[in-house]
Amino acid sequence: MKMANQINNKKIWKSFEKDELQGWLVFALSNMDSGISKENLKIEINGNDFHNLDEFFCVLEEEINGVAGYFGRNIPALYDCLRGGFGVHSIKELTWKNHARSKKLFKIKFIEIMTIFQEFNIIINLE
Numbered sequence: 001m002k003m004a005n006q007i008n009n010k011k012i013w014k015s016f017e018k019d020e021l022q023g024w025l026v027f028a029l030s031n032m033d034s035g036i037s038k039e040n041l042k043i044e045i046n047g048n049d050f051h052n053l054d055e056f057f058c059v060l061e062e063e064i065n066g067v068a069g070y071f072g073r074n075i076p077a078l079y080d081c082l083r084g085g086f087g088v089h090s091i092k093e094l095t096w097k098n099h100a101r102s103k104k105l106f107k108i109k110f111i112e113i114m115t116i117f118q119e120f121n122i123i124i125n126l127e
Contacts, residue, residue, distance in 0.1 A: 014055075021054035021055065021058065022054060025057060026073070039089040041090070041092060042093040042094075043063040043064060044096075044097065045097070047096065047097060047101040047102035052105070054073070056106075078116055079119075082116065082119075093122065094123070095127065
């Protein structure tokens with residue numbers, strides 16, 4: 001689908017059932033372009049745009065690598081992606097709007113995600 005330019009809009013995954021999201025993340029990984037790595041990215045995500053951890057990864061990957069981009073599908077994979085080789089060399093700053101919603105939703109996983117971002121010296125703006 002991507003090769004035929006049928007996937008050209010963000011959030012196409014919004015229509016998927018929860019059990020289909022992991023399949024989407026696997027698809028994104030298998031179609032990843034490992035070309036030039038971006039450096040010092042400034043990205044913004046909104047806690048209102050996702051309702052579970054799989055959707056969080058879909059939002060994050062689109063902000064970093066574009067439509068059907070890949071940037072992890074679980075917390076250990078997020079760490080691996082931040083180490084390099086997945087379209088980004090470094091993220092300088094992350095603005096997380098409506099983070100309180102995500103914190104409530106993810107509970108301990110939110111702390112794990114924040115810890116990983118901090119390990120990679122990402123400036124985090126929680127709004």
